[in-house]
Amino acid sequence: xxxxxxNTGQSKVSAIHxxxxxxxxxxxxxNFFYGKKQSLFDINMDIPEKQVTAFIGPSGCGKxxxxxxxxxMNELIEGVHHSGEIQLVGKSIFDRNVExxxxxxxxxxxxxxxxxxxxxxxxxxxxxLRISGxxxxxxxxxxxxxxxxxxALWDEVKxxxxxxxxxxxxxxxxxxxxxxxxxxxxxxxxxxxxxxALDPIATVKVEELIRELKxxxxxxxxxHNMQQATRCSDRTAFFYLGKLVEYDNTHKIFSNPSEKKTExxxxxxxx
Amino acid sequence: xxxxxxxxxxxxxxxxxxNLRKDVLMMSSLVSRxxxxxxxxxxxxxxxxxxxxxxDDEEIDLLEIQVDNQGIEIMLRxxxxxxxxxxxxxxxxxxxxxxxAADQAVGIARxxxxxxxxxxxxxxxxxxxxxxxxxxMFNDAVKAYADGDIELAKTIKSRDKELDQxxxxxxxxxxxKMPQNKESAIKLRISRxxxxxxxxxxxxxTPQATxxxxxxxxxCESAPQCLGALTVPASISSRRxxxxxxxxxxxxxxxxxxx
Numbered sequence: 001x002x003x004x005x006x007n008t009g010q011s012k013v014s015a016i017h018x019x020x021x022x023x024x025x026x027x028x029x030x031n032f033f034y035g036k037k038q039s040l041f042d043i044n045m046d047i048p049e050k051q052v053t054a055f056i057g058p059s060g061c062g063k064x065x066x067x068x069x070x071x072x073m074n075e076l077i078e079g080v081h082h083s084g085e086i087q088l089v090g091k092s093i094f095d096r097n098v099e100x101x102x103x104x105x106x107x108x109x110x111x112x113x114x115x116x117x118x119x120x121x122x123x124x125x126x127x128x129l130r131i132s133g134x135x136x137x138x139x140x141x142x143x144x145x146x147x148x149x150x151x152a153l154w155d156e157v158k159x160x161x162x163x164x165x166x167x168x169x170x171x172x173x174x175x176x177x178x179x180x181x182x183x184x185x186x187x188x189x190x191x192x193x194x195x196x197a198l199d200p201i202a203t204v205k206v207e208e209l210i211r212e213l214k215x216x217x218x219x220x221x222x223x224h225n226m227q228q229a230t231r232c233s234d235r236t237a238f239f240y241l242g243k244l245v246e247y248d249n250t251h252k253i254f255s256n257p258s259e260k261k262t263e264x265x266x267x268x269x270x271x
Numbered sequence: 272x273x274x275x276x277x278x279x280x281x282x283x284x285x286x287x288x289x290n291l292r293k294d295v296l297m298m299s300s301l302v303s304r305x306x307x308x309x310x311x312x313x314x315x316x317x318x319x320x321x322x323x324x325x326x327d328d329e330e331i332d333l334l335e336i337q338v339d340n341q342g343i344e345i346m347l348r349x350x351x352x353x354x355x356x357x358x359x360x361x362x363x364x365x366x367x368x369x370x371x372a373a374d375q376a377v378g379i380a381r382x383x384x385x386x387x388x389x390x391x392x393x394x395x396x397x398x399x400x401x402x403x404x405x406x407x408m409f410n411d412a413v414k415a416y417a418d419g420d421i422e423l424a425k426t427i428k429s430r431d432k433e434l435d436q437x438x439x440x441x442x443x444x445x446x447x448k449m450p451q452n453k454e455s456a457i458k459l460r461i462s463r464x465x466x467x468x469x470x471x472x473x474x475x476x477t478p479q480a481t482x483x484x485x486x487x488x489x490x491c492e493s494a495p496q497c498l499g500a501l502t503v504p505a506s507i508s509s510r511r512x513x514x515x516x517x518x519x520x521x522x523x524x525x526x527x528x529x530x
Contacts (some may be wrong), residue, residue, distance in 0.1 A: 226352065242513060255353060255357075263354060264277055266352045266353055267279065267354065267355050268281055269277045269280065270280065
């Protein structure tokens with residue numbers, strides 16, 4: 001029986017690995033509140049394993065809010081509360097036994113604005129391992145190479161691993177952040193508009209990376225760029241005013257959506 | 272967001288789609304006129320009508336190129352999705368079919384011109400029901416496209432069978448006489464041209480066309496049918512709505528769970 005992360009007093013992430021589950025992440029009757037203001041209404045959806053799921057919708061529709069609920073980042077905000085359930089591989093992420101820090105190692109996140117630490121490239125990647133107590137150099141070196149290769153950055157930085165990460169270009173910084181996120185071998189990658197601050201070339205490089213990463217990770221991406229959603233994602237969820245309007249295969253959503261609101265949004269009739 | 276008010280926020284996109292549609296309708300109108308003129312040229316033995324058909328073909332050819340270029344421009348600039356994408360691709364494919372229909376009308380006109388130089392045959396009048404039926408189907412297809420009338424579009428395919436029967440009977444009667452006179456041979460070719468107004472590209476809203484992952488060539492069994500087949504309902508929940516669809520998209524939507 002696969003286990004979620006448990007607060008055993010040790011910094012340990014249990015292996016959660018099943019191939020091809022349609023309900024790898026399951027959201028049931030989920031409502032979310034910032035204080036008295038409700039921002040998510042009765043969200044029900046299943047996110048499949050090892051696929052890219054895109055969240056689209058106008059600003060303020062709740063897509064980033066839902067994304068941040070998957071790794072309980074919203075709990076850092078005062079006054080928030082929720083009802084309903086989010087499960088990862090059949091286990092509630094809000095369960096009392098779930099260690100939040102360990103959960104966030106299982107569910108990595110990449111943000112809109114790349115935020116490398118003011119450290120070297122090498123130290124950025126191994127940071128999570130170091131704070132979890134890992135000191136063996138060979139393991140750290142392997143982790144760095146694996147993660148940077150996985151982020152399609154190794155060839156560009158292999159000769160300057162000990163230089164400051166802040167000297168990288170915007171696209172390289174974002175890929176470094178992805179490398180940092182995958183260093184811990186998470187099962188899920190959350191990406192909140194990862195390319196919005198990047199130039200077109202850097203964007204396509206990250207998109208290509210996303211395509212490769214989905215072989216190993218379940219990826220959820222919030223994007224305002226509908227062309228990006230069509231290029232990158234397997235499934236797309238359209239949100240409007242805190243509600244999930246339509247959720248289906250990307251091809252269906254963008255070629256022949258079932259809901260008029262979806263049609264109007266993607267054809268630019270409102271938004 | 273009412274249906275009437277649902278225009279694109281980007282006015283240039285809205286205008287581009289409008290212009291594309293207008294050009295397709297203009298082209299349809301010209302082709303319809305060519306079909307009618309070819310009919311008159313043949314039945315009334317009027318060379319002027321025949322010459323008009325041949326002369327008008329150039330304008331139709333230019334419009335086809337224009338529609339094609341406009342479609343590419345729209346896709347390049349605006350990256351249309353859903354109904355907009357289907358509208359654009361549908362318009363581009365429709366223009367190809369219309370251009371070929373015009374070519375068939377030219378073929379009829381050329382042969383009619385030849386027949387005019389020969390002795391009049393009573394069998395000429397037998398082409399009238401064929402031409403009338405074809406014109407009717409074509410005009411209804413155009414109307415279905417212009418009005419987004421899905422029910423009208425659906426009727427066109429079924430009327431094709433009647434046309435098929437008329438054509439078969441006519442061809443058989445002429446074939447008997449073919450060894451006897453040259454005019455019958457020409458008439459048979461005209462009959463085939465009329466029939467070819469139905470066949471020039473092949474679009475079919477059939478289950479075989481649902482393999483969207485493969486390169487499916489849309490097949491149109493007739494110019495009217497092709498136009499008509501492009502207008503199919505895309506019902507949304509309980510709302511009745513129409514969009515212009517590629518036949519392949521028609522089949523996709525026909526397989527969607529809400530149907």
